[in-house]
Amino acid sequence: MEWKGRRQSDNVEDHRGDSGGLGRDPFGGRRGINIPIGRGGSIGSIVFFIVVILILQFMGVDVGQLLGGGSSQTPSSSYSDSQNAQPGANDEMKAFVGTVLAETEDAWNGIFAAAGRQYAEPRLVLYSGTFPSACGTASSATGPFYCPPDQKVYLDTDFFREMSQKFGASGDFAQAYVIAHEVGHHVQNLIGVLPKFNRARESMSETEANAMSVRVELQADCFAGIWAKFTDQRGLLEAGDIDEALNAAHQIGDDALQKKSQGYVVPDSFTHGTSAQRAKWFRRGFDSGKMSACDTFSGGI
Numbered sequence: 001m002e003w004k005g006r007r008q009s010d011n012v013e014d015h016r017g018d019s020g021g022l023g024r025d026p027f028g029g030r031r032g033i034n035i036p037i038g039r040g041g042s043i044g045s046i047v048f049f050i051v052v053i054l055i056l057q058f059m060g061v062d063v064g065q066l067l068g069g070g071s072s073q074t075p076s077s078s079y080s081d082s083q084n085a086q087p088g089a090n091d092e093m094k095a096f097v098g099t100v101l102a103e104t105e106d107a108w109n110g111i112f113a114a115a116g117r118q119y120a121e122p123r124l125v126l127y128s129g130t131f132p133s134a135c136g137t138a139s140s141a142t143g144p145f146y147c148p149p150d151q152k153v154y155l156d157t158d159f160f161r162e163m164s165q166k167f168g169a170s171g172d173f174a175q176a177y178v179i180a181h182e183v184g185h186h187v188q189n190l191i192g193v194l195p196k197f198n199r200a201r202e203s204m205s206e207t208e209a210n211a212m213s214v215r216v217e218l219q220a221d222c223f224a225g226i227w228a229k230f231t232d233q234r235g236l237l238e239a240g241d242i243d244e245a246l247n248a249a250h251q252i253g254d255d256a257l258q259k260k261s262q263g264y265v266v267p268d269s270f271t272h273g274t275s276a277q278r279a280k281w282f283r284r285g286f287d288s289g290k291m292s293a294c295d296t297f298s299g300g301i
Contacts, residue, residue: 001173002236008098009105011121016128016157093157097126100176104183107230111291112190122146122186124153124179144178146185148194153182167260169251171244173237177224177282178248184223188216207268214254215296217272218281221249222294225285232286242286249278277301 105121112119125131130139134149140156147154155178163178164170188194197216201209228245231237250256253275258265272278281301284293 001176001231001238001241003096003099003103003172003176006099006236007102008095009101009121009124011105011123012094012098012101013123013125013152014094015131016126018127018131093160094126096172096175097124097155097157097179100179101183103176103231103234103236104180104227107227108183108187110230111226120151120190122151122153122183124155127154127156128158129156144182146182146189148185148189148198151186151189153179153186155179155182163248163251167248167251167257169244169248171240171248173228173241173244174248177228177245180224180227181220183227184220185216187223188220193219210269210271213271214273214277215301218277218301219294219296221273221278222281222285222296223291225282225287226289226291226294228282228286229289233289245282246279249282250275253278273301 101124105119109119109121125133125138127138128140130137131154132138133147133152133154135145135147138145138154138156140158142154143159144153144155146152159178160175163174185194193216197212201212204212224245228237228242232242252272254270254272255265255267255274258269273281281294281296287293
């Protein structure tokens with residue numbers, strides 16, 4: 001996918017390295033040493049404090065660093081500042097995510113405008129470790145997800161490494177497919193699909209809710225395919241890109257994941273669809289480029 005040098009979305013919130021107050025040290029465990037002086041600070045305590053400082057200096061320890069002073073090497077609590085100071089792979093990841101999100105914005109703004117509607121762009125939160133969302137705590141264990149209450153996509157980019165190393169789904173377009181899928185859920189939220197599903201599931205059995213969830217997820221795959229069609233029409237796809245997306249859809253199908261993790265499948269527990277179904281609906285969105293082709297709720301899937 002030709003993504004470098006293109007517009008990046010302003011709707012990316014980069015919180016990597018920041019746990020949002022959930023107990024993770026943004027300084028990477030180098031917060032400094034707190035030496036208790038006591039209430040009011042007695043003379044004896046102050047003398048003890050000075051002696052400790054002298055000993056540490058004699059040992060060659062940077063006391064200013066330990067006390068959280070103004071050492072130029074103290075990591076900044078602002079993740080974006082530290083990244084600007086040390087550009088690398090993380091900066092490229094943010095640029096990639098921002099570019100893909102911008103492409104989804106261009107696609108869905110155009111589609112909604114053609115239908116006489118205005119597209120409300122979602123925000124995308126990059127995080128590492130854990131981070132609070134309106135849908136509960138986001139973590140690497142949850143994987144990428146869309147949260148309807150705050151209309152944000154949450155993405156721990158370590159998931160992309162897992163896709164490649166653990167699931168055999170590598171390539172930039174495979175990663176772009178994941179982002180486009182989550183944005184597809186945002187589209188569902190805007191057109192009323194998610195609110196309707198969330199109301200209906202309250203009266204459903206677990207098996208029924210799982211079956212309906214599969215249809216919701218497959219429609220998001222189909223919407224991701226529509227975005228891929230738009231991207232292709234702009235001449236941004238490269239040879240093998242669609243195959244990367246189809247392979248990713250295949251590798252993260254419920255049946256493939258269950259076979260890999262437990263050696264057998266339990267269809268009633270499927271929530272996202274089989275490998276064949278996910279690839280099928282992505283392909284349908286790509287081939288048609290129309291939302292009307294993504295009706296996963298009527299008939300078989």
